[in-house]
Amino acid sequence: MKKRHKYKISIRHHSPGSSLTKEVAKRKKAEVALRRLASIVKFSNDAIISKALDGTITSWNYGAERLYGYSEKEAVGKNIAMLLPFSRKKETQEMLDKICRGERIEYFETIRIKKDGRQADVALTAFPIYNSGGKIIGTSSIARDISAAKYLQRLKDEFIGTVSHELRTPLSITKEGISIVLDGIAGKINEKQNSILKTARDNINRLARIIDNLLDISKIEAGKLELQRRVVNVNELIKESVLPFEPKIKTKGLELRLSLPQEQVSVYADKDKIIQVLTNLIGNGLKFTEKGFVEIGVNKRDDGVEFYVLDSGIGISADDLPKAFNKFEQFGRVTGAGGKGTGLGLSIAKGIIEKHKGRIWVESELGKGSRFTFSLPVYSRESLFKEHGELIKKAKV
């Protein structure tokens, strides 16, 4: 008897709707997508590296080869520690701990060592790798080479320092030269010579102020404004700022009003810089007020100490108000000697106050005067220790 097939093997073509066809198609699609992703990772310019939890490198893309100099063959299987400078070992451990808790590291600037021993400034993003069960089995990082940006930053900083010195030198020579002649040290001078030289000296001083302004704004823009903070008495700040303006206020026939707190109020601030801000605000108040008063006051609030300069001057229009603290903005006609100035004063004031972690703002109405206010936050011992503690940590690394 002929044996029939024991096993029925279906060789007929599957219809497109069958579950096996669907399964194969799905897998093919997934493979294509995976290959595309793998390609993107592999050829990315950024260094994309994945590691096991113990630091063993499990994948290494072209970007990593370019950045660090090790080929994929040389890197995979080795430990990531080979890239770390000694000073950053602790920092990396802390990062790893964070990632193992499921956290991401976003844009973190640090240093790595290349195969040739040279240093690379990099910006890292790192995150955990999960298995299908949701357990963290490794870490992945994307590093961008920021050496060029860092180099530019260093150049910028040196530039500010160099320019400062280069400008101050001829300025000081000229100023002293004029002063020496004016003071009669180089011989007696007549009335006319005296008058001319006085004008020259005033304008040298003006030039010096403009240069200072430009340097200040450069520092603020570069984030390089340094504060020398101390505990300063508020009344002292106000009195010192107001003093040079008293004669001018009198000459203009304006009333000077001071509204100072009864109790001793102190702020933790850079005395010279706050005086610089107050000088600018009071100067503006005076400049734009022809009759009435200029009032300077301090109010202690819960969240800080508020300083204000109020005037009864020409005020600022609603259109101009939002631009008040912009660079090079100047509103209204300015009469008298001393000229226009740079239009940087308020912008610098804003930079200074914000560096102090304070706020500065203006309220004004055209024809009704203006009120410029800035607040400095209250400092408790705790917040001081916290802030300086972080600075010390950064310095140690």
Place this chain on the structure above:
Amino acid sequence: MERKKILIVDDEPEFVDMLKMRLESADYDVNTAADGVDGLKKAGDAKPDLIVLDVLMPRKDGYAFVKEAKQDSNLKDIPIIILTARPAMEDKFKKEGVNDYIMKPFEAQELLKRIEEILAG
């Protein structure tokens, strides 16, 4: 009364000329040096009552000068006024024992006043 001696250490010859003129007119005996190396030598030889010191100089800058001067038993008690320090450097210099600092360009009267105060002790 003997005139007090001041040593100016600064690498800008024109500035040094001006300052020398100014200090001499205020009745000081003035010596000058163009950099830190020359400055230390002249300080050792002339034993000035006060040194006016620029920060940015070739061969040896103001900061190196101060550190060395303060280590030298001959020089460590001579008061020093620093010129052109950036405010950030002020603390650094104060720590090394500098007496005062003044930014260029300055008012001559202000510098003279400070010199007087330091010499008065």
